[in-house]
Amino acid sequence: ASSSHTYTITVGKQLRLSPYKYLPDNFPRKKNRLLILADETVASYYLEDVRTAYAEKLPVHTYVLPVGEEMKSFSGYEELLSACLQTGLDRESAIIALGGGVIGDLAGFVAATYMRGISLVQMPTTLLAHDSSIGGKTGINHPEGKNLIGAFHQPEAVIYDIEMLDTLPKKEWLCGFGEMIKHGYIADPQLLEQLKQLNQCAALTISDKLLASSIAVKKEIVHEDEREQGIRAYLNFGHTLAHALEQTAGYGMLTHGEAVVNGMVFALYVGRRLGYDGPDAAEELRWLRAFGYSFTPLKQMDSARILQAMKHDKKNRGGSVRYVVLADAQQPIIVTLDDEQLLTYMD
Ligand code: NAD
Ligand code: ZN
Secondary structure, rough: OOOOOOOOEEEEEEHHHOHHHOOOOOOOHHHHEEEEEEHHHHHHHHHHHHHHHHHHOOOEEEEEOOOOOOOOOOHOOOOOOOHHHOOEEEEEEEEEEOHHHHHHHHHHHHHHHHHOEEEEEEEEEEEEEEOOOOEEEEEEEEOOOOEEEEEEEEOEEEEEEEHHHOOOOHHHHHHHHHHHHHHHHHOHHHHHHHHHHHOOOOHHOOOHHHHHHHHHHHHHHHHHHHOOHHHHHHOOOHHHHHHHHHHOOOOOOOOHHHHHHHHHHHHHHHHHHOOOOOOOOOHHHOOOOHHHHOOOOHHHOOHHHHHHHHHOOOOOOOOOEEEEEEEOOEEEEEEEEEEEHHHHHOO
């Protein structure tokens, strides 16, 4: 186990209105200036609330970015660093990331590198961000691939006001459920069962208990293995194919959650083909379809291109693909697959 520092994760309603309650006691005394970062959509709903709440104790600045993954780029990064300088942030200042995974990753990377690192508070606003805001991974994309540039930087606190999920569009719910389902498959049979009971996310609501279970899986794994030397790699379940699908389809064509769910079903299939005893892909496909996910048979895609994209994944060593499969229910293991095997399974 290794952990650079501990921080609290609070999940509940209306937390955005009193953030200091969920921050370390000495936070307002130790900091001298805050910069809240949000994208245009989130800013239009919640920035005023959050700004007013923080302004009770500290000088607050805000900076609003356009919406979208494109901001997780060198130019978005540079723009934010300039904003930090113009605002006069120094080493005793803090950045508040108010948003989904895009703002969390980008603002986190700025906080990790500006003046060799300043404080960060994560205030996730999407379902997916229950995952991305925990664990300290921050970063931006390179034209050659997603998340290739980054740093580990733990926040001072994660303040998750799930009331903000009320405005989240349905497509984003499906995206976030992808990671919860993943946590169920790799570590928590009860969570998986409860998600199956939801049956479809038509309701677009979620209990804080279900969220807490999913957060607990992530928290425990990253606590054991902060820098991904070992078991943290299990969180890549479904992701090797997902990243390749996102890349070959073009970013934005397919949501990350949809890609992950497609990737998990393939991983279940591969596990069975290798002779393991995990859940049956065809059976799981049924409930996942009913839940709202769409699936494109890999047969109909350019398997050579997908294979190339999988081999490009930064998590691979040498020429073969490291793949997470289930040896049994909630028993992830890493296997190494060669090109020929992968092409056969995709067919
Ligand atoms: P996102 O931040 O772009 O948010 C998705 C959309 O929802 C945006 O249009 C945003 O404006 C909107 N939105 C956000 N909150 C809202 C709210 N409360 N109400 C209404 N609309 C709202 O995307 P995301 O799916 O949250 O995150 C995706 C990113 O997360 C990817 O870049 C991915 O690489 C990253 N990620 C990081 C980690 C990690 O460990 N650091 C893990 C998983 C994913
Ligand atoms: Zn993911």
